[in-house]
Amino acid sequence: MTISELQEQATQLKNRIQQETEPDPQALQTKYLGKKGLFNDLVKSIAAISPEERPAAGQLLNELKTELETVIAKISEAGKRPADWVDLTIPGLQPKVGGVHPISQAIEEITHIFEKIGFTRVSYPEVDWDWYVFEALNMPPNHPARDEWETFFVDGPAHPEKGKMVLTTHTSNGQVREMERLGQPPIRMINIGRTYRRQQDATHTQVFHQFEGLVVDQGINIQHLKGTIDYFAKEFYGPEAKSRIRPFHFKFTEPSFEVDFSCHICHGTGRLEGQVDEAGQPQKCRFCKSGWHEVGGAGMVHPNVLEAGGIDPEVYTGFAFGWGVERTYSLKEGLNIDDIRQLYGTDIRFLEQF
């Protein structure tokens, strides 16, 4: 047989199936594509085709087969009786899905926001020497400033130079460690980790998480701190969010600031629109402090801290901020976490909601 003869036969077969009146697709399948079907008869004849033409013949047969299958499928569809009625509203069978913990979600969001503007994410020890946690941060031993943080001490001997072993009360222990790691600016650090304070109530757990930012280079000033904080507020809470800094005091920053984010309920005004109290005055917003929520501290890195990290404060300046992950997260609009201890609790019904 020649290829053109094969072509002819194929075309004939195509026409034949188009003119079929047989309604049963199964019967058509057998007749055309079964072991002893018409297609296979044609396939057997490929043996008679010359070797050079065989590839083309093979191709031709493949196309034919596909076409035959398509026709049979169409007939099958058309001939179908309406399927059994499907209840479109029936509750679906959901796969059993678990969940990523809200603290992980918060950490990931925070990381992403800062990585977008060139920060490097790091982790530093939770169990650290007194030197990194306090002394290098301009807080000598027995200084009243240390009273701010109720520190856990580890049972054991002190290091001759670095002091006692403590559970770090803040991620600020990462500041000098990062300066040591890099040696010289530029520094853009975001250090996130577990922190520990000897305190427990509805807004405090003994173990919690903080994130610490540190930027050091030539020419870094307060405007950059404001800009970075403002950028974070808008990324994390939405474009309407505002931020502000107010005077405060930390030994390791000078100037030092307290950072506030605007209350999303009263939009930073401290008053609820359209509501009045008994005295006829606009109703005070009960969720915030006069329109703002304190989120944590910040400041320009104290020259003594830069020196402790081997960086010349006459050449370089920097800013730093350190806030609680849980606290920052709990300020998200509509979230309604009223007891932070639930985040470390074992009640699955709470965690399942995230």
Add this chain to the structure above:
Amino acid sequence: MNILIPHPWLLEHLDTDADPTTLQTNLSLSGPSVERVYEREGDSVYDIEVTTNRVDSMSVRGIAREAAVILEQFGIRAQLKQPNYEEVFLVPDVPEEEMLPLPAIHNDLELCERIMAVVLKDVERTSTPEWMAKRLRQIDINVHDSVIDITNYITHEVGHPVHAFDYDKLMALGGEIIIKAAAKGKKFVTLDGLEFETVGGEVVFENREGTIIDLPSIKGTANTAVDEQTRNVLLLIDSIEASKIRFASMTHQIRTVAAQLKEKQVDPHLALPTFKLGIKLYRELCSAKVASPLYDDFPGERQPAKVILPLQKVEEYLGLQLETEKIVHILDILGCEVKVEGEQLSIQPPTFRPDLKIAADIIEEIARIYGYHNLPSQIMATAIPLNKPANSNYALEMKIKRFLATIGWQEMYTYSLISEAMALATGQPLANHLKLENPLTEDQLYLRRSLQPSLVQVLNDNSTQGNLSVFEMANVYIPVENDLPRHELRLGLVSNKPYRAVKGDLEALLRNLFIEELIVKPLESESTQKAELFAAEAGKEIPIGTISVLPKARTAINLDMAALLEAASTYPQLQPLPKAAPVIEDMTFTLPEKTFSGQVINTIKQLADAIYQVELKDIYQQNYTFTITYLGPNASISAEDIKPIRQKIADTLMTEYRASLVGAV
């Protein structure tokens, strides 16, 4: 520290029309934070947080001074008033024959830089007048009688603690005050009846016999305390060194207002105005008569050191240039003396600002009074560091968490500190755990070395939940001699799902990390069923952790994240697709009890190159059905080729496992 300031009291020192809301807002933006404003007995009372470096603001006058400076910057008329006790005459009110001798005061300048004292005669213990009682109530201080209340009142108004002694008791004990560091082991009783014993080094007042007659700037002692019989009072102010006050106060945990102020370096120059107001009030309210000369030993009168501020530095911190005149004006109204010396300022801070020591301290004053809210805000355009820490892969950690969550696992965050019982539950001795010296609660005492007990606790706490699978990725803390503990990141999983389901999830996780194969090597043990886990990667076996069966049909997996990250990949090494069609057959074997089917499968796989895959299809009692996929290298493998392989499988399994084939080969 917080301080309560009633608005009318503030107005005695501050001339302004600003209302409380305005004061609260503006003060908080540029100075001490006014956290709340209470309405008490018809007045607004400010609750102000003062930072530890600004003890000068811990008084009505101190806050008034701040308010005067700040309100002016906001364009609101405000001025600090002359205090109404400026013109108090400190001369005796009685003729010389009726005067009373001062006690002999032996000061140690190393310990105390100023002592002021005066004797008040015929002090009547009148009840506190209502105007003073109201203010004391408004600031949460207990009202007693005039003699005691005046000391609290003037401390609050001017800012320097003061003490009233019963003069006659003092004179009966010898009439001498010796200021010294106490020896160890001396007993004393405070005026509220509590007994203490010195540890050595606390600054005390003693008489000639060595009896302690006062714990100065902290608390009075019973033996010289004012009581109902008191007729004459010795009013005294001391300026003992701040760190000494802190030492004594913290050691004995006597945390009075006086101690909390004095440990922060209260300005000794405040002693005189405090005295003046005190004498004025004792005269007016108690008919007291000044019956001695004013004793004032103040040789030091030290000035804080000058601070040099290059103007360039102000611009560096603020990111903008301020006119020199504006900078000088701000520092001037804060009480500094400023000299312009070319491109720098030479600044003499006032005596009440010991916190102004370096240029950055001065810049903070300039910036906050100028107003942080007035500074523009922009992200830095400086270079981005590219040096990442080695061995960190936060993205892969998150990928693992998301994958586990999607296949049904709930992530937990449990406490790093655990109880003794939990620490023992890991099988590690307590001595191998770091322990807290000062725990808050007994259930958070040891730094954990395993996540497993905490995760098992989660299942115990949620017994009504049915199928529960939880995981946590967190550090464990391995003690290292003479060094910080090693922080090792672990991934712990605990579930009450059937073992095969849990292992299946682990296998799926590893596949998701493009780890070729999970190898399980059971450990020899009678008490627990436990196996070591290895990731097969490029011919190597990397140990990644353990899997074990726990009571209550639970499975626990402990993985070392460092090892897992080493074995993991973010993309596959593609295998070419088979060219020929596979042949798939089942073979069923009866396995003796306690046979590891995983090992049987591995054995089968290695028997011929043509064996592409072996899966466990079905188990019925001891009959295991394996589905074996055969694949020829290029063309379909034939039945003749498979037959000898099947025979080999049957023979090998019989020899190695005493497993018999069900049916014919």
